Amino acid sequence: MPEFSTSPGMRDITAPESARWRRFVDVFERTVSAAGYELVIPPLLEDIGVFTRLGEATDVVTKEMYDFVDKGERHVALRPEQTASICRSFVEHRPTTPFKAWYSGPNFRYEKPQRGRYRQFDQVGIEVLGSLDPYVDIEVIHLGWIFFKKLGLQQIELAVNSLGEPENRTAYVAALKSYFNDRLADLSPESQQTLEKNPLRVLDSKRPQDSDVIAGAPMINSFWSAEAAAHFDTVCNGLTSLGVPFSIDLKLVRGLDYYRGTTFEFRGGTLDSAQNALGGGGRYDGLVADLGGPDTPGVGFAIGLDRTLLACDDEGTFPSPPDAADVFVVDVGDGIDALLICAELRAAGIRTERSWDNRSMKAQMKAANRSGARFAVLIGEDERLAGIALLRDLRSDAEQVSVARTELQATLISRLSSLQGAE
RNA sequence: GUGGGCGUAGCUCAGGUGGUUAGAGCGUCAGGUUGUGGCCCUGAAGGCCGGGGGUUCAAGUCCCCUCGCUCACCCCA
Incomplete structure (x- = not known):
């Protein structure tokens, strides 16, 4: 506990x-x-x-x-x-x-x-x-x-x-007090107490016992x-x-x-x-x-x-807003690429997530899926040496494509904005 | 403040008349080929059964107290 x-x-x-x-x-x-x-x-x-x-x-x-x-x-x-x-x-x-x-x-x-x-x-x-x-x-x-x-x-x-x-209210309260006092015995004990403190509030009582008395009470509009x-x-x-x-x-x-x-x-x-x-x-x-x-x-x-x-x-209205990432960076290298790519994409206003602790690629892909990200960016030793990153659309069956590392941000911005336009 | 119901893993819940190591689903984590998610399979972690006291050979299971949640009253948003 x-x-x-x-x-x-x-x-x-x-x-x-x-x-x-x-x-x-x-x-x-x-x-x-x-x-x-x-x-x-x-x-x-x-x-x-x-x-x-x-x-x-x-x-x-x-x-x-x-x-x-x-x-x-x-x-x-x-x-x-x-x-x-x-x-x-x-x-x-x-x-x-x-x-x-x-x-x-x-x-x-x-x-x-x-x-x-x-x-x-x-x-x-x-x-x-x-x-x-x-x-x-x-x-x-x-x-x-x-x-x-x-x-x-x-x-x-x-x-x-x-x-x-204010004078109307005062007069009404007095009238109400006198009315309820005349029928004190018919009121619930709780309402009797309320009456002493604030006669107006007796009108709020939800107790069935009080309903008849309240129904016959003087109404404010005549004051x-x-x-x-x-x-x-x-x-x-x-x-x-x-x-x-x-x-x-x-x-x-x-x-x-x-x-x-x-x-x-x-x-x-x-x-x-x-x-x-x-x-x-x-x-x-x-x-x-x-x-x-x-x-x-x-x-x-x-x-x-x-x-x-x-x-x-x-x-069934006004639900919680959706909370999905745009991009999830999967780095099977030492993590420095994810660090840099995240910083770069986030600076461009792209909501970007990654995982930590050198998890397996499979684990990272699962995390990417769960994050709700539309795209996964994959990078490892091979890609780094080639100056590219792999871009994968997590919500389509399209083949992942390789993108020059220098073009990554621009590519994502354009892909994401065209998706937004489509929706 | 007053009364009723409830309180078991992160979540939703099972656990007749008290009896060996407390379960399921979901979730989490790890596997199911070397760097690829969603479906599926396997496994693991995770509970002093809200807390305290009592009855009993034995209590998640019965009793009391306490804390909390919940519903109604009250009050109010």
């Missing part, structure tokens, strides 16, 4: 999955940079105060934070998400608004791991700070939507809601101000104009306390409810001010890498 393995909820992302992760972020970057979003790379570690603003009532803050006191007596935490970091960064550097940022990277939450839920998990996301315009909400949601489409996902469900203006209703209306109309299908889910309350106004969630149609939330976001118009900045509205989303990839697996 190995002495060490990864800590719970942490894992190695190995090939070919690792390449898929890279490509995932590439697709995301292309999607959002086309809309003018710029990359921000916040630190993994921040003063814990940055994150406690996410909500005193959320488990993310109260129970799941990886926090500690560092050698300088600073109370710090590994980020549980990145929105707060982006806002902190905004307050610290004060870029001009609207400020449009995207990010990707790991977050940490001390939870019990299970499928689609890890203690270190990657997210990609965008944030727009400095505009109240509902068209920003629409753009943000649309970018999330087309990203999923670019991954090839067909069964994404988009749910949208609005928590109204919307005229402005909030109009904002939401514009958002819905915009999505419709863009041809983005969505449903209005008046019970959609996001987990973090800072949300107000528009909220939305992307769900994977093929996944179980435990991990079907692939991403979500909304407006957090008070967060920047909470972090000591000017009163600045914000809207954004975060998308979970693992869960989205899970959805891709289910739909």
